[in-house]
Amino acid sequence: MAAPTWVFSMFAFIGFACVTVPLPWHMESWNVGTCMYMIWTGLACLNLFINSVVWSHDVLDKAPVWCDISTRFMIGSAVAIPAASLCINRRLYHIASVSTVMKTRAQRRRDIMVDLSIGLGIPILEMVLQYVVQGHRFNIYEEVGCYPFTYNTPPAYPLVFAWPVAIGCVSAVYCALTIRELAQRRAQFKELLSANQNLSSGRYFRLMGLAGVEILGTVPIGCYSIYLNASAEQIEPWISWENVHSNFSRVRQYPSIVWRSSTLGENSIELSRWIVVVCALIFFAFFGFADEARKHYKIALTSAAKTLGVSTASWGNDLYVLPTALFCRFD
Structure with a gap:
């Protein structure tokens, strides 16, 4: 039995607070990956909270412009959180593997630009690519609110559904390499951290724990999401751009009694929104009591x-x- 709407709304707002309150002092360390993880997760929780409150008892298309923005943001945040974790793992690996302790200003600037390219560039690219297989404007689900629609056709899998798994696999490689470097260079670890004045050994290992847990969740949950998309509805052949985008402006509305009647469909929707809240709570578990x-x-x-x-x-x-x-x- 699904939890009442107010339960999700409460946890979504708590998740927003958990990653927003610590943001100012984390920005002082200039760890782009961590800050992007907090910003994307916090805004995703806030977005889901607003939707769950506004559409808690109906499916009226009362805010179409909001839904356009909200659903586009959902598409981006689905890959932005794994991408932020990739930035964290990449930074931890570079700290563990550098041959020189000090970095020049140009090197630090380049690292920031690369992290921004991953943490912002990939989500923006995903928002653009999803339009290729966006069958119509958006859906509205009672108790959930605005929800993006991706036409279930073969190109949708490489363009949309597979990205979190691919990013999670790259993160896993970085994580494994970091563990190997730390095992080989334990004696130099404190010296390596000395070049990062705002990164203590405790924060380093908490970041490793956060990124590691995120990887362990992203890959299997991403695979399960692909399974749900492939099983909940029939995969339709790609015919043409015009066929996919015909009558594009329509909005489909689903009362809760309708969309909850399909177990696979319900699992897919609930998983996609609860996983964001879990990401926020995991962050707080690692950093909220430090x-x-x-x-x-x-x-x-x-x-x-x-x-x-x-x-x-x-x-x-x-x-x-x-x-x-x-x-x-x-x-």
């Missing part, structure tokens, strides 16, 4: 306490005293 995060939480709570006129002199270093003190202020 020493750096607790330090920033304390700074924020201390600032809030001072604004409310609560003395912080007696709190010391105990972060968990802060909420209690704030509560007692109004007792």
Whole structure:
């Protein structure tokens, strides 16, 4: 039995908060891959949250321009999160394998441009390529909201469905190479990190854990998604561009009782949106309880306490005293 709509809406908003709150201090480290992972995941959660709230009880085409933007963003974010993970794995490998500790400004600039090309270029390219097999404008599902439509034809698999798996496989290669380099150069590890002032050994291994878990999820889930697309509907032959895009402006609307009547179809839709929330929660699990995060939480709570006129002199270093003190202020 599917969870009520409000449950997904709640978790989608929590996922948005989990990756948005830590973003400012992660941007200080200039780790493009991590920042893009947070931005893409956070915006994807927010997009899904808005859709689930606006279309929680109907399928009316009440915001067509929003749906055009929302569905195009869904197409991009489906490959953007694996692409951001690829950037993370690529950076970790380069740190573990470099022969010189210091990098020139030109080398750092080039690394940033390459990461942006992967983390932004691939999703934008995917948004363009999906239009080739976009059979009509979009669908609207009750409880889900706007949803992109990809015509189930053979070209759709290399153009759209296979990209997450391909990116995940490349990430897996980088991850394996990083582990090999670390095993061979353990004695030099601290020296290698010294060139990255904002990357401690703890953050390095947390990034490895995040990227590794993402790989373990991307490849099998991507393969399962391909299976669902191939099984839920009949694969239609490609006839022509005109055939695929005929009556392109139409919008199909599906009440929940209709789209949930197909187990494979329901699994495909629910998987595509819940996996984004899981990505956000996994990020928070790795970084939400780190020493750096607790330090920033304390700074924020201390600032809030001072604004409310609560003395912080007696709190010391105990972060968990802060909420209690704030509560007692109004007792």
